Amino acid sequence: MGAFEIGEPRFDSGMMSENPPAEFRPLMPLFPQEVCWIMDRIFACEMEWHVGYTLSQTIFSCHYVHNLHYIDPEFVDPAAITIDLSHSSDAPTPRFDESHPPELVTRVLLGSVMALLKCCDLVWRELSKDNIIDTEDWQSEKCDVSMKEGYPVRHILNLLDAGIYWVETYQTSDPTWGDAREALLSRLRFRKLPQLLLQIFDTLLSKSYFSLEPLIASARAELRILRKTHTEPSPESPARTAFDPQLARSLNSFIPLHVIEISTQNATWDKMEAWLEGLSEMGLLASTEDISTWEIVGHLQTWVPDPNRLRPYVRSATISAFSDGVLRIDRDPHKYLLEEWLYERLDTSLGTFQEALSTRWRAAGQPLMSDLQEPLRQLLAAHIKGSWYNGPRRRRHYMKSLVHWHELCVTLQHVSSCIEPVQGADVVVQVSRLALSYRLSIIREIIFSGFQLELYNAEERVFAYWYAVQVIGANLEVWHAMLVGLGEGKQDTKAAQELKWQIGFFRAVQALSSAIFAVTLKQLKSPWERLQLNCARRYKWASVDEYDDSDIAPTGHPDFWGFTRACQAIIQDEAFSPAACVADAKQMTTELSNGRCGGWAGRWCSDRLQFTRRLIDVCDGLSGLPENMKEAASFDPSYLKWDLAVHPWFPKLVQPSS
Incomplete structure (x- = not known):
C-alpha cells in the first residue's frame, strides 16, 4: 500500500476508468x-x-x-x-x-x-x-x-x-x-x-x-x-473494440500492472x-x-x-x-572448446600442451589433465554465454567469474614453475599468459560497463579512467609477450592477427582514457578517505574472501593509493599532453580502420570496423582538449558530456555558447 500511496508509476491500484470500454x-x-x-x-x-x-x-x-x-x-x-x-437497439x-x-x-x-x-x-x-x-x-x-x-x-x-x-x-x-x-x-x-x-x-x-x-x-x-x-480504421470502427488495455485488471496476475502505450x-x-x-x-x-x-x-x-x-x-x-547446437559442446565436452581456444588464440593444440606437461614435469605428483581441462572448459563456456546477458547481468556474471579466473591463473603459474624450462616458445607459459589476458580483459569490461550503465558519479569516473589505463597497460604487456611467444614463423596466422588488432585498438582506448583522466582531475572534491570508501564499495568484487585462500596476489585489482600518487604526479608532469593523447588515439584507430580487420571477426569485420570508426569520431569530438597540464588547470570539465548515443565509454567536448 505504501507504493500506491506515494504514486509509484509501476503499480496500479486496480481502479477502473469512469468511461467503460465499448461493448x-x-x-x-x-x-x-x-x-x-x-x-x-x-x-x-x-x-x-x-x-x-x-x-x-x-x-x-x-x-x-x-x-x-x-x-x-x-x-x-x-x-x-x-x-x-x-451497438444500439435503434441502429440499423x-x-x-x-x-x-x-x-x-x-x-x-x-x-x-x-x-x-x-x-x-x-x-x-x-x-x-x-x-x-x-x-x-x-x-x-x-x-x-x-x-x-x-x-x-x-x-x-x-x-x-x-x-x-x-x-x-x-x-x-x-x-x-x-x-x-x-x-x-x-x-x-x-x-x-x-x-x-x-x-x-x-x-x-x-x-x-x-x-x-x-x-x-x-x-x-x-x-x-x-x-x-x-490502413487505420475510423474512430467509430467496431474493430477498435477488439483491444482493451484495462482488460488485464480482470485477469489472474501476481504482478501489479499499469496501462502501457503500444x-x-x-x-x-x-x-x-x-x-x-x-x-x-x-x-x-x-x-x-x-x-x-x-x-x-x-x-x-x-x-x-x-x-x-x-x-x-x-x-x-x-x-x-551455443550450448546445444552446432558447437557440439555436450557431445565433446572436454576437448572441443579447449582445442579451439588454444588453436585460435595461440596457434597450438591441446595435444601439444598435454605433451609438454608429461615430458617436462619435474615435480612430484604430475597433475591430472582433467583438473585443468574441466574448470577451463566451464569458464570458457560461461564466459561466452555471459556475453549475451543483459548489461547488468553481464556485469555481475563477470564480477563473480574473476575469482575462478584467478584460481586458474594460480594453477597455471604453479604448473609453469614445475616444468623444465625450454628455449624459445613455451606452450605452457603461453597458456598461462592467455588465461591472465582473459582475466584482465574481463576487468576492463567491468570498468567500461559502468559507463554504459551510467553507474559512476563525477568522482568515480576519474578513478575509472585511471584504473582502465592501468588494466589495459597490464593487458598490453601480456599480449605483447604472447605475440613474441608465437615465434617468427607464426606472425601472419589468425592468432597473431587477432593479437595485433587487440593491441592496436586498446592502445587507442588507453590513450583516450589517459586524456580524460587528466582533464577531469578537478572533479575530485571529496577527501581521500571518503574517496577510498567509495572506491572500496564500487569495486567490492576485488575484496571477496575467496582471494584470501590464494598465496598469489591477484593481478589487475584496484590500487587506490596508487591512484592518489598518479593524481599528484600527472599534475606536475609538464610533458603530458591530453591533446596529444587524443591525436595518438586518432592515428591508431585510423590505421586500424583503413587496414585489414584480421583476426577472428569473420562476417562481423564490418561491425568491428564500424565501432573502430566511432572511436575516430570520439577523437574528433575531443580535439579541443588542453595541450598540456598547465592549460588543464583552467579547463572546465563540465564541458565534457557523456552521451550513450555518441559513444558508450567516452564523452564529447561541448564548447560553451558565446
Whole structure:
C-alpha cells in the first residue's frame, strides 16, 4: 500500500476508468481492412511482449484471445451471423455480406490469433530455459490463459493454410477486395513464417539453423508489403473494440500492472525488421564453429547495443545454439572448446600442451589433465554465454567469474614453475599468459560497463579512467609477450592477427582514457578517505574472501593509493599532453580502420570496423582538449558530456555558447 500511496508509476491500484470500454462482440462483421488492422495491432502487442512487458498487458488485452470459442466455425451457431449485431437497439441491423463475409472472422482472424498464441507458447518454452532471467528480461506469467500448449504446430499451420486458401479463392464483386486480398495474404504468410522459425528454434537441431536465412528473407519480403498496405480504421470502427488495455485488471496476475502505450505501427515494423536481423545474425553465428568469433560478436553486441535486435528471445536462442547446437559442446565436452581456444588464440593444440606437461614435469605428483581441462572448459563456456546477458547481468556474471579466473591463473603459474624450462616458445607459459589476458580483459569490461550503465558519479569516473589505463597497460604487456611467444614463423596466422588488432585498438582506448583522466582531475572534491570508501564499495568484487585462500596476489585489482600518487604526479608532469593523447588515439584507430580487420571477426569485420570508426569520431569530438597540464588547470570539465548515443565509454567536448 505504501507504493500506491506515494504514486509509484509501476503499480496500479486496480481502479477502473469512469468511461467503460465499448461493448465487444466476437462475431461483429468486419471489412478486410479492419481485419488487417487488427492483425497489425496484434503484431504490435507481440513485439511489446518481446520487449519485456507481461502477456496480460499486451497480447491478452486482445478480446479475441479470450473469445476464440465464439468465432471457431466448428462451434459457432450459424444463426449467430445473421442476428442483430448493432451497438444500439435503434441502429440499423448490420449483417454479413460479400463485403465483409463471416469467414474473415471465423477463418482469417481465428487462424491469426491461434498462430499468435502458439508463437507465444514456443517463445515461452525457449525463454523458460533459464538462459535469461525471468522478470528481469521477460515475464513468464500466463495469467491462467491458454497459449495453445497442447496444439501441435502442424494443426496451427493447417489453420493458416485454410485461411490463405479461402482468401485466394473467395469471389466477390466488391472492387475494394483487390488490394485487401493481397494485404490479408501477406499478414497470414508473415504469421506463418515466424511460426516456422520458432519451430526451428524449438527443435534446437543444428541442421535447422541453415534453413533460417531463406525463411527470414521471405519474411522480410512480406514485411515490405505489410508496410505498404497498413490502413487505420475510423474512430467509430467496431474493430477498435477488439483491444482493451484495462482488460488485464480482470485477469489472474501476481504482478501489479499499469496501462502501457503500444507502439505505433511504423515503429512496430521497425522493431520487427530489427528482430529479424537479430535472428539472421543468430543463424549465421550458429553456423560458426570459431569460438573467438562468438566472443567477438558478444562484445560487439554489448559495445554497440541495439535493443530491437537483441530481444530476450534472440539472446536466449543464441545461448541455446551455443550450448546445444552446432558447437557440439555436450557431445565433446572436454576437448572441443579447449582445442579451439588454444588453436585460435595461440596457434597450438591441446595435444601439444598435454605433451609438454608429461615430458617436462619435474615435480612430484604430475597433475591430472582433467583438473585443468574441466574448470577451463566451464569458464570458457560461461564466459561466452555471459556475453549475451543483459548489461547488468553481464556485469555481475563477470564480477563473480574473476575469482575462478584467478584460481586458474594460480594453477597455471604453479604448473609453469614445475616444468623444465625450454628455449624459445613455451606452450605452457603461453597458456598461462592467455588465461591472465582473459582475466584482465574481463576487468576492463567491468570498468567500461559502468559507463554504459551510467553507474559512476563525477568522482568515480576519474578513478575509472585511471584504473582502465592501468588494466589495459597490464593487458598490453601480456599480449605483447604472447605475440613474441608465437615465434617468427607464426606472425601472419589468425592468432597473431587477432593479437595485433587487440593491441592496436586498446592502445587507442588507453590513450583516450589517459586524456580524460587528466582533464577531469578537478572533479575530485571529496577527501581521500571518503574517496577510498567509495572506491572500496564500487569495486567490492576485488575484496571477496575467496582471494584470501590464494598465496598469489591477484593481478589487475584496484590500487587506490596508487591512484592518489598518479593524481599528484600527472599534475606536475609538464610533458603530458591530453591533446596529444587524443591525436595518438586518432592515428591508431585510423590505421586500424583503413587496414585489414584480421583476426577472428569473420562476417562481423564490418561491425568491428564500424565501432573502430566511432572511436575516430570520439577523437574528433575531443580535439579541443588542453595541450598540456598547465592549460588543464583552467579547463572546465563540465564541458565534457557523456552521451550513450555518441559513444558508450567516452564523452564529447561541448564548447560553451558565446
